[in-house]
Amino acid sequence: MYINLDFESNEPIYTQLKHQVIAGIARKELAPGEGLPSVRAMAADIGINLHTVNKAYQQLKQEGFILIHRQKGVVVNPDGVPQADESHRARLENTLHPLIAESVCRGISEEEFVKLCSKQFQEFAKEEK
Template sequence: MIISLDLTSEVPIYQQLRDRIVEGIADGTLPDGESLPSTRQLAADFGINFHTVNKAYDLLRQQGFVRVNRKTGAVVGPTESDEAFVADWTTRARTLLAEAVAKGVSAAEVLATCQAVLAGFDKPRG
C-alpha cells in the first residue's frame, strides 16, 4: 500500500496515517493479517518522528483496526463493528453532514458523494 501524507496540512500527521490505513483496510489493499511497516521504518520513510507513527498505530489498536505485538509488530486485525462504534460513527457522520449542509452542499450532492466514496470501498476484503 502506498501511503501519502501532506506534511503541510493542518491535519496532524498521526491522524493522516491512521486515516490512510483505515482507507486501505476498507478498500482491501490492507487485508486481515497484513503486517504494517515498523514504526521506525515508516517514520524513516517519511522523515518524521517514530513517536508520531507509534501514536497512529496505538490509535488504530485502540479502535480495533490492528493488533500490536512486540514480536510481529502491527498487523491488520479482523475488524468488527460494535454498538459503541456505531454510536460514535453516527455522531461523527452527523457532524460531517451538518458541516456540508451549513456550507450549502445540497442533499443530492451529499448522497452522490457518499455513494461514490462507498463504491470505492466495494471490493472484496481480505
C-alpha cells in the same frame, strides 16, 4: 501499500496515517495477518517522528484494526476488523453531525450529500471486486 501524507494539511499527520492504513485495509491492499513496518521503520520510511507513527498505531490498535506483538511486530488484525457495534455507530453519528451541519450551511442538499457518500462507498466497493 503507498503512504501519501500532506504536510501542509490542517489534518494531523497521525490522523492521515491512521486513515490511510484503514483505507488500505478497506481496499484489501493490507490483508488480515499482514505485517506493517515497525514504528521506527515506518517513521524512517516516510520521514516523520516515531511518536507520530506510534500515536497512529496505538489508535489503530484501540479500534481493532491492528495488533501489536512483541515478537511478531505490527500486523493487520488476523481476525479481521471487528464489526460495527453501537459504540461505532454513535461515533459515526458524532462525526457526521458537524459535516452535515456545515453542508447545510454551505447549501449542499441532502441528495447531494448522500450522493457524495455513495461515491466514496463505491470507490471502496470497486476495488473489492
